[in-house]
Amino acid sequence: MQKGNTTVVFGYCRNCGQKILGYRDANGLLKVECPICKTRYVSREMSRRHIVEDIYAPLGEEILIQN
Numbered sequence: 001m002q003k004g005n006t007t008v009v010f011g012y013c014r015n016c017g018q019k020i021l022g023y024r025d026a027n028g029l030l031k032v033e034c035p036i037c038k039t040r041y042v043s044r045e046m047s048r049r050h051i052v053e054d055i056y057a058p059l060g061e062e063i064l065i066q067n
Contacts, residue, residue: 005025005026006023006024006025006026007023007024008021008022008023008024009021009022009023009024009030009032009043013034013036013037013039014039014055015034015037015039015055015057016034016036016037016039018034018035018036018037020032020034020035020041022041024043024045028044028045028046029042029043029044029045030042030043030044030045031043037058038058039055039056039057039058040055040056040058041053041054041055041056042054042056
């Protein structure tokens with residue numbers, strides 16, 4: 001689904017598992033926050049095979065990612 005020059009991105013929070021959605025802009029940048037645990041994601045699409053993702057925990061908390 002296109003909304004102007006944006007693309008809808010569906011995913012799951014890596015911290016709590018909540019389903020989240022965001023919009024990737026024309027520059028390939030996606031900023032989204034989980035509504036449950038408030039973990040923030042900033043993702044940039046570098047090429048069709050390379051996506052860089054930064055995950056930020058809420059202030060005073062730690063990310064619970066388990067490998």
